Amino acid sequence: MNKKYDAIIIGAGVIGCPIAYELAKMGYKTLNVDKNSDAGLGSTAATCAIIRAHYSTEDGVAMAYEGMKYWKDWENYLGGVKDEKGLAKFMNTGSILLKSKGHDWRKVKKNYDAVGVQYEDWSVERVVKAAPVYDLHEHWPVRRPEDSEFWNESTGMLEGALYCPEGGYVNDPVLSTHNMMRATQAHGGEFLFNVEVVAVRSEANQVKGITLKDGSQFDAPVVVNVAGPHSFKINQMAKGVWEGCNIKTKALRHEVMHCPSPEGYNYYGDGYHTSDADLGIYYRPEVGNMFLIGSEDPKCDPKVYPDPDDFYAGKGGAGEDNQLSEAQWKAQCYRLGRRVPTLRVPNQPRGVVDLYDCSDDWIPIYDKSDMKGFYMAIGTSGNQYKNAPVVGAMMAELIDACQKGLDHDANPFQYKLKYLPRSFNVGFFSRKREINTNSSFSVNG
Amino acid sequence: MPFKIYVCVKHVPDSAANITILDKTRIEEKITFIINPFDENAIEEAVQLRSKVGDAEVVAVTIGKPAAVETLRSAMAMGADRGIHVVTGDPPDSIATARALKAAILADGAPDIIFTGKGSIDSEGFQTMFRLGAALGVPAANNVASFRLEGRTATVESELEAGGRAVIRMPLPCVIGAGKALNKPRYPILPDIMKARKKPIRTVPMESLDIGTPPASVQLIELRPFSDRRQAKLIPGPVEKAVEELVRLLREEAKVI
Numbered sequence: 182m183n184k185k186y187d188a189i190i191i192g193a194g195v196i197g198c199p200i201a202y203e204l205a206k207m208g209y210k211t212l213n214v215d216k217n218s219d220a221g222l223g224s225t226a227a228t229c230a231i232i233r234a235h236y237s238t239e240d241g242v243a244m245a246y247e248g249m250k251y252w253k254d255w256e257n258y259l260g261g262v263k264d265e266k267g268l269a270k271f272m273n274t275g276s277i278l279l280k281s282k283g284h285d286w287r288k289v290k291k292n293y294d295a296v297g298v299q300y301e302d303w304s305v306e307r308v309v310k311a312a313p314v315y316d317l318h319e320h321w322p323v324r325r326p327e328d329s330e331f332w333n334e335s336t337g338m339l340e341g342a343l344y345c346p347e348g349g350y351v352n353d354p355v356l357s358t359h360n361m362m363r364a365t366q367a368h369g370g371e372f373l374f375n376v377e378v379v380a381v382r383s384e385a386n387q388v389k390g391i392t393l394k395d396g397s398q399f400d401a402p403v404v405v406n407v408a409g410p411h412s413f414k415i416n417q418m419a420k421g422v423w424e425g426c427n428i429k430t431k432a433l434r435h436e437v438m439h440c441p442s443p444e445g446y447n448y449y450g451d452g453y454h455t456s457d458a459d460l461g462i463y464y465r466p467e468v469g470n471m472f473l474i475g476s477e478d479p480k481c482d483p484k485v486y487p488d489p490d491d492f493y494a495g496k497g498g499a500g501e502d503n504q505l506s507e508a509q510w511k512a513q514c515y516r517l518g519r520r521v522p523t524l525r526v527p528n529q530p531r532g533v534v535d536l537y538d539c540s541d542d543w544i545p546i547y548d549k550s551d552m553k554g555f556y557m558a559i560g561t562s563g564n565q566y567k568n569a570p571v572v573g574a575m576m577a578e579l580i581d582a583c584q585k586g587l588d589h590d591a592n593p594f595q596y597k598l599k600y601l602p603r604s605f606n607v608g609f610f611s612r613k614r615e616i617n618t619n620s621s622f623s624v625n626g
Numbered sequence: 627m628p629f630k631i632y633v634c635v636k637h638v639p640d641s642a643a644n645i646t647i648l649d650k651t652r653i654e655e656k657i658t659f660i661i662n663p664f665d666e667n668a669i670e671e672a673v674q675l676r677s678k679v680g681d682a683e684v685v686a687v688t689i690g691k692p693a694a695v696e697t698l699r700s701a702m703a704m705g706a707d708r709g710i711h712v713v714t715g716d717p718p719d720s721i722a723t724a725r726a727l728k729a730a731i732l733a734d735g736a737p738d739i740i741f742t743g744k745g746s747i748d749s750e751g752f753q754t755m756f757r758l759g760a761a762l763g764v765p766a767a768n769n770v771a772s773f774r775l776e777g778r779t780a781t782v783e784s785e786l787e788a789g790g791r792a793v794i795r796m797p798l799p800c801v802i803g804a805g806k807a808l809n810k811p812r813y814p815i816l817p818d819i820m821k822a823r824k825k826p827i828r829t830v831p832m833e834s835l836d837i838g839t840p841p842a843s844v845q846l847i848e849l850r851p852f853s854d855r856r857q858a859k860l861i862p863g864p865v866e867k868a869v870e871e872l873v874r875l876l877r878e879e880a881k882v883i
């Protein structure tokens with residue numbers, strides 16, 4: 182006899198854990214399976230964990246702002262559970278969105294107003310007062326250092342910034358995921374590590390369970406794909422599911438650099454998370470007085486979509502494998518060097534490389550599937566860490582409603598946010614949607 | 627005549643890269659290469675010395691494939707005034723390298739002092755700098771942790787394996803192999819990197835240098851991976867038992883206690 186659960190969640194990352202937590206709270210007997218050895222060791226381990234509210238759609242802003250409220254209220258969210266490793270901490274640095282041609286910040290401002298996000302409109306002088314090492318010359322369009330025009334002197338200036346005082350980042354994303362695992366276990370949820378799902382079993386288009394590499398089987402009427410960059414592989418294991426998605430996902434390689442703060446400047450203590458589309462980068466403080474520099478994947482940069490298994494095995498060579506590449510190290514650090522001219526750039530690259538589970542329009546798929554009982558929370562496109570607790574509650578309610586007979590495709594589930602006074606059409610995240618042309622088609626969502 | 631400071635730098639694979647060995651003697655070079663980390667200390671010391679001496683020039687020299695020009699640019703961003711690139715195919719051994727460095731330097735000028743890194747992180751031969759000193763007939767000290775110049779006498783402290791330091795006094799010209807303890811290299815800011823793009827590099831084909839036929843040479847027979855990926859081992863059970871098992875493993879299997 183196979184062991185039976187009410188719901189099996191494939192993946193114990195920052196998205197899989199809160200889904201299990203909320204289902205367990207509702208009384209579901211849950212099992213998370215993960216091929217890593219602990220919670221949060223997939224792509225979550227490399228996340229920048231930036232918590233910001235600026236998105237290009239109103240729903241995107243609402244969800245992120247709601248997420249921010251959870252992170253600020255972390256202990257409560259976990260229901261007072263103890264984690265022997267301690268609790269993750271929200272670092273409230275404040276969040277600067279530089280106004281530039283690279284970011285449709287007017288749309289963001291409109292969305293901020295509609296959702297009621299607290300923000301301030303900052304002049305160039307105000308930005309420099311807050312962050313004295315910034316030089317706000319304009320550099321648009323984004324270029325690579327290999328392009329001789331990258332080195333041209335800038336003549337124009339940026340317009341200023343939108344400043345969101347509630348933004349920041351979470352200091353330890355793996356720990357935050359571990360915290361949610363402990364909270365799930367406190368409600369009876371189980372976790373199985375070092376196991377790989379190789380098949381999703383079904384009968385007459387109803388999901389039956391999963392099969393692991395060692396042949397063992399587990400059964401449940403609900404199976405949720407939260408496999409991060411492997412999401413397309415899991416969808417392909419479930420008969421007809423991948424084919425039934427109008428929006429697809431694939432793994433996109435992303436490098437994050439750690440570059441020391443200029444001498445005499447305490448970026449770790451005094452700095453802000455900053456989105457800088459003028460240079461195609463974002464940055465936030467990191468332990469060791471470092472700038473952590475991510476890329477907004479500007480058009481001029483190569484996009485690499487490796488096979489996730491090859492990638493994690495270190496195959497492919499520079500620019501394709503799981504090590505930083507010299508070219509991208511220079512691109513991201515030199516771009517920041519434009520904004521922070523006193524930044525010192527070491528010769529040896531330091532940082533992390535991981536994969537985004539990228540959807541066609543950079544908006545996630547939080548949905549049921551064409552197979553009964555099979556659900557997915559995928560396509561997180563490099564920007565859903567901040568939303569994880571919201572996604573957990575929303576997915577659990579969606580699953581519960583569908584299991585009780587809701588036809589979510591015909592009659593989309595409306596999710597009532599817990600902190601903000603608004604509801605949310607979950608159909609926004611449908612696998613059947615047409616590509617959302619309002620999206621920024623970047624990590625900005 | 628300006629005081630001439632030469633710094634020998636090498637283009638090496640980043641130690642963090644995934645190294646793949648191709649047909650026994652070569653590695654897949656589609657990986658990140660960097661300036662040899664010890665050479666950063668050499669450049670830093672050279673640049674500091676230039677500002678003390680006043681009328682001085684720092685010249686970075688490299689022997690390597692065309693891509694090694696990137697390492698010269700790094701050296702110049704860190705403060706070298708110009709570069710010399712001796713272009714080779716497959717990397718020469720330390721004997722040929724030392725002869726080529728000597729030929730390239732003497733063709734350029736009369737060195738007052740030469741800095742190198744204490745060794746390179748790829749071949750780790752720790753020979754080139756001594757061979758260069760021998761080829762030039764000048765003294766050399768390696769793994770240097772402190773350096774002082776008075777008139778034409780250099781006083782260095784050289785870190786020894788046993789943990790001691792040897793104090794060595796040498797007349798100029800001499801060869802100094804920089805160790806990690808010598809200084810803290812200052813990394814360049816973007817304006818330095820921009821300036822470095824415009825600094826001159828002279829390119830010299832290796833074949834054009836008269837290095838003679840060395841009486842001996844080193845041939846690379848086979849490269850092997852240094853260590854396979856380490857495997858974590860989980861010791862299950864209650865703490866007391868697990869500790870006993872850990873001690874047994876460390877004693878009997880790892881043989882470290």
Ligand SMILES: Cc1cc2nc3c(=O)[nH]c(=O)nc-3n(C[C@H](O)[C@H](O)[C@H](O)COP(=O)(O)OP(=O)(O)OC[C@H]3O[C@@H](n4cnc5c(N)ncnc54)[C@H](O)[C@@H]3O)c2cc1C
Pocket residue numbers: 191192193194195196197214215216217221222223224225226227228229230231232376377378379407408409410411435436437475534535536537538558561562563564565566567568
């Ligand atoms: C470099 C980087 C920077 C980012 N920065 C930010 C940011 O600043 N702010 C933000 O909001 N978001 C950010 N993100 C996005 C965010 O981190 C991700 O959206 C989120 O971590 C994804 O979590 P997940 O649980 O879906 O995936 P993962 O953490 O990858 O978890 C999926 C799990 O599924 C498991 N799995 C896969 N296949 C199988 C199988 N066959 N059998 C068993 N287990 C399997 C894996 O082992 C893995 O642990 C970033 C992402 C990256 C990669």
